[in-house]
Amino acid sequence: MGTLYVVATPIGNLQDLSPRAQDTLRQxxxxxxxxxxxxxxxxxxxxxxxxxxxxxxxxxxxAAQYLLQQxxxxxxxxxxxxxxxxxxxxxxxxxxQLMHENQLPVIAIxxxxxxxxxxxxxxxxxxxxVFEGFLPAKSTTRQKRLSQLISETRTLVFYEAPHRILxxxxxxxxxxxxxxxxxxxxxxxxxxxxxxxxxxxxATAWLQEKAERQKGEFVLIVAGAQPLDNQQIxxxxxxxxxxxxxxxxxxxxxxxxxxxxxxxxxxLYQFGLQPD
Numbered sequence: 001m002g003t004l005y006v007v008a009t010p011i012g013n014l015q016d017l018s019p020r021a022q023d024t025l026r027q028x029x030x031x032x033x034x035x036x037x038x039x040x041x042x043x044x045x046x047x048x049x050x051x052x053x054x055x056x057x058x059x060x061x062x063a064a065q066y067l068l069q070q071x072x073x074x075x076x077x078x079x080x081x082x083x084x085x086x087x088x089x090x091x092x093x094x095x096x097q098l099m100h101e102n103q104l105p106v107i108a109i110x111x112x113x114x115x116x117x118x119x120x121x122x123x124x125x126x127x128x129x130v131f132e133g134f135l136p137a138k139s140t141t142r143q144k145r146l147s148q149l150i151s152e153t154r155t156l157v158f159y160e161a162p163h164r165i166l167x168x169x170x171x172x173x174x175x176x177x178x179x180x181x182x183x184x185x186x187x188x189x190x191x192x193x194x195x196x197x198x199x200x201x202x203a204t205a206w207l208q209e210k211a212e213r214q215k216g217e218f219v220l221i222v223a224g225a226q227p228l229d230n231q232q233i234x235x236x237x238x239x240x241x242x243x244x245x246x247x248x249x250x251x252x253x254x255x256x257x258x259x260x261x262x263x264x265x266x267x268l269y270q271f272g273l274q275p276d
Contacts, residue, residue, distance in 0.1 A: 008111030177266035
């Protein structure tokens with residue numbers, strides 16, 4: 001039986017491909033790649049001539065069956081994505097499931113990961129975090145998902161595309177509050193690598209100042225919510241809030257209570273989400 005090697009590839013700088021990864025890609029019989037044209041550019045840079053086979057979101061199930069047959073026939077394969085560690089918001093899950101179901105060996109060849117790289121430079125807690133991948137493209141669905149995360153105290157990590165980055169931050173400001181800290185990390189390991197840390201209000205303004213700041217692939221690191229146990233909402237504030245909540249949507253009740261009492265509207269909103 002053959003072995004499947006899950007190989008991490010550079011997220012920008014080609015020199016981040018480890019010697020072990022290079023040797024593995026040379027020695028396997030076939031490389032399953034998300035985009036064969038993109039991966040061929042990487043292989044050519046290191047004079048690697050191994051054949052490529054496409055495995056992407058549109059053919060993943062069929063390709064996984066074919067690759068399983070190759071492995072069962074004794075061939076060794078490598079799995080790569082366009083950048084970083086495979087399966088982190090990339091195709092390959094079906095193939096890995098088949099590997100485990102058929103008790104075939106899988107070996108990780110570790111290396112770059114945009115999630116971990118961004119966390120390491122963010123200055124936000126990285127001992128516990130939640131990776132959400134890409135948020136929904138539509139604003140209403142995106143806001144709904146963000147609302148489900150408003151009480152999450154662990155650091156939040158997202159991917160975002162350049163054409164949605166501004167709308168995404170506007171939605172985050174509305175749901176999480178403008179004072180929540182975010183770290184915008186883009187073009188990791190590339191010439192124009194940028195790490196910008198600010199509150200959501202300032203980060204949105206920074207993006208709007210120059211159109212080129214909205215270009216590139218983004219990793220967003222968002223500070224977790226403050227635990228409610230550390231926030232003192234006095235009985236009078238709670239009474240005002242509960243009264244308004246009976247007659248208004250939760251967001252409006254939190255906003256008006258905040259204007260009356262000075263307590264953060266986001267703390268109140270988070271408090272309002274708790275079971276009665």
